[in-house]
Amino acid sequence: MVKLGVLCSGGKDSIYAAYRAMQKEEVACFISVVSRNEESYMFHTPNVPLVALQAEAAGLPLVCVETAGEKEKELQDLRDALECARERYGIEGVVSGAILSVYQASRLQQICRDMDLWCFNPLWYTDQEGYMASLVSEGFSIIITGVFSEPFDESWLGRRIDGLMIAQLKAIAERYRITLTGEGGEFETFALDAPFFERRIAVRKASVKYKNFRGVYMIEEAELEER
Amino acid sequence: MILCLDLSYRPGSLALEEFAYPVAAIVRKAGEEAKIVHYTGVGTGLPPGTDAVILCGTALKDTRYLGRPELFCWLPEAPVPVLGICAGMQVISTVHGGETEAGCEIGMTDIEVVRPDPLFAGKDCFQAYELHTLACTPPPGFWALAVSGTCVQAIRHRKKAVYGIMFHPEVRNEWLVERFLGMGRSL
Structure with missing residues (x-):
């Protein structure tokens, strides 16, 4: 090992x-x-x-x-x-x-x-659609914490990645020629839970700043809690 | 079936996803079946139904594959086209009597084609992703097809479709793997 x-x-x-x-x-x-x-x-x-x-x-x-x-x-x-x-x-x-x-x-x-x-680099040149689906199916809880390009509006900030979001991202990726995973910096994420976490992260307080397709979801207070 | 050989330090290693999966993905996208096998599992002959072999690269620090040349005894008599990528080129060179020496390149590098070959047709110069600490000389019976400022970047057996390339075509040069697969179909 x-x-x-x-x-x-x-x-x-x-x-x-x-x-x-x-x-x-x-x-x-x-x-x-x-x-x-x-x-x-x-x-x-x-x-x-x-x-x-x-x-x-x-x-x-x-x-x-x-x-x-x-x-x-x-x-x-x-x-x-x-x-x-x-x-x-x-x-x-x-x-x-x-x-x-x-x-x-x-x-x-x-x-x-x-x-x-x-x-x-275990994700190097991975199948991006399969990878995004794995995040959901394998029990990761991932939220969008930043958007930095068109067409992402304020409603994306703080949203959890799920099957519906992946379908939306796929449509956006094809239309706007961005990567499905946001590898070009079009959006940023934060993991609240993962299969290897002993406890999950609970966001207690967060704020949003957004203007002209650029915005961040700032986690101001968070703590670990039992699942 | 295209046999994608994993040359990493152990079967099912963490490097498998990084070096064998992207190559297998190109093969599958080209409409071929890809089967990933660790190099220690080949034995003395290729599996039935093998149409071509691609020897995939390894992590930069991993050169364990060079310590077991007997595990590639099938290579000189392989009845199908072979493409060795990075570590794979080093294996092809070593098995055929060539030598490896220190030669490190990391990142995008200018490649110059120095001998015409169907694999590089229409590509006099291009950029490619490098990730190696060892370079190798063309073994007896091989031509050098391409070079960089540091070392030989591509070799080919003079009589057979056995190629070695030092750069990683799975990064930004997928066309090379597709061409290799096309050559296998036309033989």
Whole structure:
């Protein structure tokens, strides 16, 4: 078994990648890079601080570093986070939820190469429709926490991904030439529950900011609760 | 049936989804049946009904496949077209007497076609996704078909449709796998 750290942004892709990694190797910790730059090249931002709650729900430690989010500096911050995870939890490799982003994947691969770490991307070039359906059928509870393109209106914010939403996203993806998974940054998600969570996350207070097809669902108060 | 060989460090590993599934998906999209088998499970001969073989890539840190050349004893006599991707090219080269050496490329890279071949027809230069730490020289009996600034990117057996490519066609160059499948049908 390879001991792994999962790069976790809080969204569906990293949480699902963690799930796949746990089925085949040992996941030792979550690793989170919190960017102060909303336009971060590598790390998306809404609700990333809540990864701590996801780690607690999963019964895993979290290595969290903050970055200013400048293009190359944030890669150094990522290296520091991985080094910290190696020192504290003995990780031998890293898992990411990259699906199509050659930019993200190549940079992470290069960093892992430099640090002599394994690098796994279990969602790489996955069948996106099958993957989205798996999220629902395998018991993940994922909500939309950010929309950043047409035609997403305010009603999408805070909605849970279900079969109906996937059908709507499919129609939108075909018409607007975006990816079904939002890989191009058209929307962002947050995982409230996953099959490997011991408890689920309950949102107690949230606020919405929305204007001209750009909006975020900010979780202001949340806690773990029994299912 | 197209046999997609998983060259990863163990059967059913975490790398399976990343390196074998995307190749199998291209095969299925092209209307062919894809069967994924770990390289340790092939034995001395290919499974009945195999129309072509694709040896898939591995995680960057994984070179375990090079330590068991006897598990590829079927390769020199394979009666069907073979395409080796990255680790697969290294296996093809090694089994036929070529050598591997250090040569690392990660990310999108310029590829130049240096010898005409149906696999690259109409593609003098293109960009491709690289993920390797080892490079290999064309073994005896093979031509070099394409190169990058770092190493040989494609080789072909002089008499058979046995190809090795160092880049990953499943990322942004699916056409190459489709062409290979088309060549298998026309043989």
